[in-house]
Amino acid sequence: MSLLIVDEITKEYDGVRALDRISLEVEKGTIKGLMGPNGAGKSTLFHLISGMEKPDSGKIYFKGKEITSLEPNEISALGVGRTFQTVQTLGNMTVVENIMTGMHLRLKGGLISSGLWLPWIERMEKEALKEAKEILDRLGLLGRWKSPASQLPLGKQKLLEIGRAFAMKPELILLDEPASGLTPTEVEQLSERICQLKKDGITLVVVEHHMGMVMEIADEVVVLDHGKLIAEGPPDVVRGDSKVVEAYMKGSPR
Amino acid sequence: MQTKKEFRKRDFFYLLPLWLLSLIVPDADDLYSYRSKEFKRRELYYLGAVLLLPLIWSDPHFHHLMVLAGIYAILALGLSLFLGYAGQISLGHAAFFGIGAYTTAILTTHYAFPTFLAFWASATTAATAAFLIGKPILKLKGYFLALATLGFAEIFLVIVRETQTLTGGVIGIFGIPWFSIAGFSFDTYLKQYYLTWGVLLGLFLFSKNLVRSKLGRASLAVAASEDAAKSVGIDVAQIKIKVFVMSAAFAGFAGSLFACIMSTANPEAFSLGFSTLIVMMVILGGMGNLYGPIFGSILLTYLMDILGRYQEWSLPIYGVILILLLIFFPDGIGTRVGIRLIYLIGYWAKKKKRDEGKL
Numbered sequence: 001m002s003l004l005i006v007d008e009i010t011k012e013y014d015g016v017r018a019l020d021r022i023s024l025e026v027e028k029g030t031i032k033g034l035m036g037p038n039g040a041g042k043s044t045l046f047h048l049i050s051g052m053e054k055p056d057s058g059k060i061y062f063k064g065k066e067i068t069s070l071e072p073n074e075i076s077a078l079g080v081g082r083t084f085q086t087v088q089t090l091g092n093m094t095v096v097e098n099i100m101t102g103m104h105l106r107l108k109g110g111l112i113s114s115g116l117w118l119p120w121i122e123r124m125e126k127e128a129l130k131e132a133k134e135i136l137d138r139l140g141l142l143g144r145w146k147s148p149a150s151q152l153p154l155g156k157q158k159l160l161e162i163g164r165a166f167a168m169k170p171e172l173i174l175l176d177e178p179a180s181g182l183t184p185t186e187v188e189q190l191s192e193r194i195c196q197l198k199k200d201g202i203t204l205v206v207v208e209h210h211m212g213m214v215m216e217i218a219d220e221v222v223v224l225d226h227g228k229l230i231a232e233g234p235p236d237v238v239r240g241d242s243k244v245v246e247a248y249m250k251g252s253p254r
Numbered sequence: 255m256q257t258k259k260e261f262r263k264r265d266f267f268y269l270l271p272l273w274l275l276s277l278i279v280p281d282a283d284d285l286y287s288y289r290s291k292e293f294k295r296r297e298l299y300y301l302g303a304v305l306l307l308p309l310i311w312s313d314p315h316f317h318h319l320m321v322l323a324g325i326y327a328i329l330a331l332g333l334s335l336f337l338g339y340a341g342q343i344s345l346g347h348a349a350f351f352g353i354g355a356y357t358t359a360i361l362t363t364h365y366a367f368p369t370f371l372a373f374w375a376s377a378t379t380a381a382t383a384a385f386l387i388g389k390p391i392l393k394l395k396g397y398f399l400a401l402a403t404l405g406f407a408e409i410f411l412v413i414v415r416e417t418q419t420l421t422g423g424v425i426g427i428f429g430i431p432w433f434s435i436a437g438f439s440f441d442t443y444l445k446q447y448y449l450t451w452g453v454l455l456g457l458f459l460f461s462k463n464l465v466r467s468k469l470g471r472a473s474l475a476v477a478a479s480e481d482a483a484k485s486v487g488i489d490v491a492q493i494k495i496k497v498f499v500m501s502a503a504f505a506g507f508a509g510s511l512f513a514c515i516m517s518t519a520n521p522e523a524f525s526l527g528f529s530t531l532i533v534m535m536v537i538l539g540g541m542g543n544l545y546g547p548i549f550g551s552i553l554l555t556y557l558m559d560i561l562g563r564y565q566e567w568s569l570p571i572y573g574v575i576l577i578l579l580l581i582f583f584p585d586g587i588g589t590r591v592g593i594r595l596i597y598l599i600g601y602w603a604k605k606k607k608r609d610e611g612k613l
Binding site for chain 2: 050052071072073076077081082083084088089090091092093097100101102104105107108109110111114115116117121125164165167168
């Protein structure tokens with residue numbers, strides 16, 4: 001059974017159909033690329049999956065459980081991590097604290113026990129710090145673990161956001177335009193990290209404008225245009241699809 | 255333009271106070287040290303100063319002011335957890351302070367509770383009230399939350415004025431006994447000083463632990479980006495309530511001490527003006543930093559005491575001073591003092607040079 005199933009989902013904004021009966025399935029351990037020109041409804045689909053918005057009709061299942069009407073934090077707690085199109089690192093914290101925030105659900109400790117800093121909290125925090133540093137090491141950010149997250153360059157902030165999602169130990173990570181605003185070398189580094197995540201057994205859905213990157217890393221690609229699903233299949237097949245070519249040609253003035 | 259590279263005599267005058275300041279003032283950019291366990295040397299200086307100052311300077315008026323400043327600092331510390339860390343505004347903390355004070359007043363005068371028990375009961379009552387209020391109103395954001403908490407504070411005042419049998423109406427409750435633990439009564443200003451600052455120290459350590467724990471990170475995440483907080487599974491509503499309840503409990507402690515030390519509780523003390531004063535203490539002192547509210551409360555307590563001499567002029571002067579402080583120390587006095595002062599001194603020196611150059 002597929003890890004994530006989106007079933008006939010529809011979303012309208014003031015009469016404009018952002019998504020029109022979209023269905024897709026994501027298999028465990030794969031990378032699914034979600035492409036399409038501006039306004040195709042990619043981000044809307046992400047908001048619906050992560051629960052930030054509710055669909056007008058249709059259902060979403062994760063691990064066989066319906067998550068359509070759950071709150072965003074409940075969906076995250078089931079094992080869905082995500083990043084944001086406009087990077088949302090927590091700038092008022094250090095880099096390592098950002099990662100440790102990602103571990104929130106795995107750490108214990110209530111108001112009183114944290115305030116009194118009982119010995120077991122100390123032990124747990126130490127382990128958490130160690131693990132967070134390991135994650136940073138893998139992302140290549142360990143050198144700046146103490147600096148405020150807001151001072152990192154954009155590319156590193158994007159990595160940090162992925163690291164924060166990874167720290168939750170999720171089964172599925174949704175990456176919303178991870179390559180936007182990055183330099184070509186940064187994009188290359190990013191693809192490497194994403195492939196590493198896949199090796200760790202994490203399933204990924206990647207929304208991306210950057211066609212080259214998605215074609216390179218994705219196992220399967222879905223193309224949306226004006227809220228409709230116009231093509232689905234392995235990257236090589238989709239690349240040659242006439243509808244896709246047309247959508248991209250008319251969609252972008254560049 | 256003439257630029258001199260050599261060291262001038264005048265520079266010593268700048269460097270000496272800056273060096274002294276660097277010993278006591280927290281660094282702003284070292285975010286991690288704020289939330290680390292280790293204590294720095296300057297924190298020992300602070301502790302030493304707090305412990306020794308009243309013994310060296312044994313002026314009762316000073317002691318009394320420091321007792322008040324300590325009580326306000328407890329209140330401001332609690333509010334800074336909510337305002338500075340979780341990023342939510344509350345203009346109703348005077349009400350929780352009042353709930354704390356009235357709980358102590360009623361329990362000790364009507365029911366002859368020992369003050370020590372009443373002290374804990376006050377915090378519990380304030381926290382319970384915060385929980386009940388917080389459930390519905392913490393869904394609001396920004397201005398709406400400010401207005402809702404403001405409304406709550408006004409409702410509290412009306413209730414206090416109207417339930418005369420319990421709270422004594424506008425006259426209030428008199429004759430609250432001194433705070434006492436196991437027969438030891440805190441009946442002089444000096445003893446009260448150590449009582450309030452001792453409580454403040456305890457709550458300060460508690461908050462210091464709290465902000466570097468899972469809960470502290472979660473509340474900072476809520477302040478930075480609620481969407482990001484939700485994306486890692488943080489229950490935003492629950493975190494807000496927890497921090498709100500916590501800060502109300504601090505206010506309850508402060509109110510209880512206030513009632514015992516003033517030996518009276520009346521509605522005038524818990525008005526809207528007081529709520530804004532606490533918010534001012536937190537903002538002036540510096541948000542997102544636990545020393546800020548303490549600095550802020552000492553500063554404002556003194557300022558009000560000094561301005562009290564100028565009678566009707568006190569409010570305009572107070573306003574002007576606040577505006578000037580906010581212009582020159584936009585991050586609060588507790589954060590980046592060193593950097594701001596270097597900038598201001600540098601600006602002043604350059605301005606002098608510029609003026610000379612023009613002549």
